[in-house]
Amino acid sequence: MAVTAATLEANFINGKWIPGSSQTVVDIVNPANQQSLAQVSLADEADTARAIEAAASAFPAWRMTPPQDRIQYMFRFRELLLEHVDEIARVTTKENGKTVAEARAELQRGIENVEVSCGMPTMMQGYNLEDVARGVDEMMIRQPLGVVAAITPFNFPGMIPFWFMPYAIATGNTFILKPSERVPLTMMRVFELLEQVGLPKGVVNLVNGGKAVVDALLDHPKVRAISFVGSTPIAKYVYARAAASGKRAQCQGGAKNHVVVLPDADMKMATQIISDSAFGCAGQRCLAVSVAVTIGEAQKTFRDSITEAAASLRVGDGLEEGVQMGPVITAQSKSRIESLIGVGEKGGAKILLDGRNAHIPKHESGSFLKPTILDAVPASSELTDTEIFGPVLSLVHAKDMNEALAFLERSPYGNQASLFTSSGAAARRFRYEAPAGNIGINIGVAAPMAYFPFTGWKGSFFGDMHAQGRDAIEFYTDKKVVIERWGEEHSRKF
Numbered sequence: 169m170a171v172t173a174a175t176l177e178a179n180f181i182n183g184k185w186i187p188g189s190s191q192t193v194v195d196i197v198n199p200a201n202q203q204s205l206a207q208v209s210l211a212d213e214a215d216t217a218r219a220i221e222a223a224a225s226a227f228p229a230w231r232m233t234p235p236q237d238r239i240q241y242m243f244r245f246r247e248l249l250l251e252h253v254d255e256i257a258r259v260t261t262k263e264n265g266k267t268v269a270e271a272r273a274e275l276q277r278g279i280e281n282v283e284v285s286c287g288m289p290t291m292m293q294g295y296n297l298e299d300v301a302r303g304v305d306e307m308m309i310r311q312p313l314g315v316v317a318a319i320t321p322f323n324f325p326g327m328i329p330f331w332f333m334p335y336a337i338a339t340g341n342t343f344i345l346k347p348s349e350r351v352p353l354t355m356m357r358v359f360e361l362l363e364q365v366g367l368p369k370g371v372v373n374l375v376n377g378g379k380a381v382v383d384a385l386l387d388h389p390k391v392r393a394i395s396f397v398g399s400t401p402i403a404k405y406v407y408a409r410a411a412a413s414g415k416r417a418q419c420q421g422g423a424k425n426h427v428v429v430l431p432d433a434d435m436k437m438a439t440q441i442i443s444d445s446a447f448g449c450a451g452q453r454c455l456a457v458s459v460a461v462t463i464g465e466a467q468k469t470f471r472d473s474i475t476e477a478a479a480s481l482r483v484g485d486g487l488e489e490g491v492q493m494g495p496v497i498t499a500q501s502k503s504r505i506e507s508l509i510g511v512g513e514k515g516g517a518k519i520l521l522d523g524r525n526a527h528i529p530k531h532e533s534g535s536f537l538k539p540t541i542l543d544a545v546p547a548s549s550e551l552t553d554t555e556i557f558g559p560v561l562s563l564v565h566a567k568d569m570n571e572a573l574a575f576l577e578r579s580p581y582g583n584q585a586s587l588f589t590s591s592g593a594a595a596r597r598f599r600y601e602a603p604a605g606n607i608g609i610n611i612g613v614a615a616p617m618a619y620f621p622f623t624g625w626k627g628s629f630f631g632d633m634h635a636q637g638r639d640a641i642e643f644y645t646d647k648k649v650v651i652e653r654w655g656e657e658h659s660r661k662f
């Protein structure tokens with residue numbers, strides 16, 4: 169597409185809205201009906217360099233702004249976000265497809281991070297000890313890094329940028345966000361609110377672009393730290409390239425999450441929660457349950473109940489009242505998921521519920537699939553290790569907990585593992601042994617609250633310090649140790 173008068177000024181750089189300078193224009197479409205929502209010209213390397221220079225110039229004064237004053241902006245930001253939750257949620261639904269209730273909920277989780285960042289004057293404190301030697305004192309203080317950047321995915325446009333932005337700013341850094349080019353509109357609206365907050369220019373910057381912008385951020389010497397959330401191959405790439413230029417990096421990758429269902433679980437509750445986890449947001453959640461491992465009689469009871477629950481979900485346009493599951497992000501995504509269902513079938517799985525070829529009245533061109541359930545997926549099939557990222561739940565059976573845990577152990581990912589049971593002892597063993605960073609016990613989406621870290625393992629995370637919670641403060645600050653001696657005779661002089 170060519171740049172026209174309708175092309176949005178989608179980048180917020182040094183306090184000004186400007187169009188991207190590249191000649192690539194992306195048509196942002198509503199996945200529920202393929203209608204065009206906006207045209208965005210992507211930023212290029214020079215736009216990115218301008219954002220980095222703006223953030224670098226804003227840093228010295230922002231760093232000297234007392235933390236107590238910095239958080240006043242965050243209080244104002246929170247109030248503005250709360251006033252606009254419904255409006256922003258509708259923007260998210262239009263560009264991403266999820267239901268308005270899901271979009272509202274994700275923004276709420278995002279706002280919780282703004283709230284936590286308001287505690288920065290306490291959270292950012294170091295520690296000290298007098299008399300580490302006679303007359304010698306030692307202290308650890310935390311200082312912000314400088315310019316930091318985050319690169320985020322399409323599936324939570326109104327939440328994931330908040331895992332980084334509030335902490336980065338409240339600790340005294342200046343910040344650049346590069347959202348997914350598939351969903352730029354949500355953060356554009358959020359940045360309009362940030363503009364009203366009145367932060368000094370250059371403290372926050374928004375650059376909408378693709379690989380060229382990412383590479384420019386990764387290679388620029390003035391960017392000190394990179395946060396990334398997206399698929400595993402890109403997470404690995406970003407981690408390696410950021411490290412090559414000496415940056416601190418935290419890179420969250422893809423997932424394939426298992427839930428183990430024991431026969432003593434409350435089957436009604438388990439079914440409801442697992443159905444929400446597998447099919448909510450059309451399965452496009454990095455914490456979506458995608459493989460259910462049943463043990464003993466749960467094989468039959470859970471299989472029957474989940475198939476019934478999934479079949480009853482109302483699929484449609486996320487803007488419509490009563491719709492429980494929206495479309496997937498693009499037509500390409502829909503055909504990728506459909507072909508993976510075919511791969512499962514060829515590999516020996518039995519299709520209990522087939523969501524391919526979904527027809528949604530008045531939305532024939534939308535990227536819709538219906539919930540799909542594959543039974544008896546062989547443990548070593550291509551599908552077991554592949555992230556589907558769609559509304560597809562695979563069922564496998566294990567003879568006991570040992571076999572179930574061995575199954576999880578083989579997975580290349582470790583974002584989340586859940587257990588449904590009424591046994592405390594089984595729950596404790598699972599918590600102790602399950603090889604994943606976020607564990608749910610009778611929980612389907614074990615998404616850590618803002619004051620806890622989001623702790624993916626294995627191929628789901630590259631780095632040391634995670635997003636959110638205390639890890640965020642560690643990530644966005646450098647520690648400095650000062651050891652002081654002033655001499656006793658001088659101290660008695662005045």
Ligand code: NAD
Nearest residue numbers: 320321322347348378379382398399402420421422423454
């Ligand atoms: P993606 O990896 O395609 O894109 C993520 C970001 O990387 C985007 O901003 C994109 O512009 C950029 N990017 C894409 N290709 C690039 C390249 N070749 N070089 C440099 N940058 C590039 O991911 P997505 O499709 O937007 O999101 C879905 C993925 O994100 C899934 O794998 C999902 O599991 C994962 N995810 C993980 C978490 C988590 O917390 N671990 C959370 C949400 C999503």
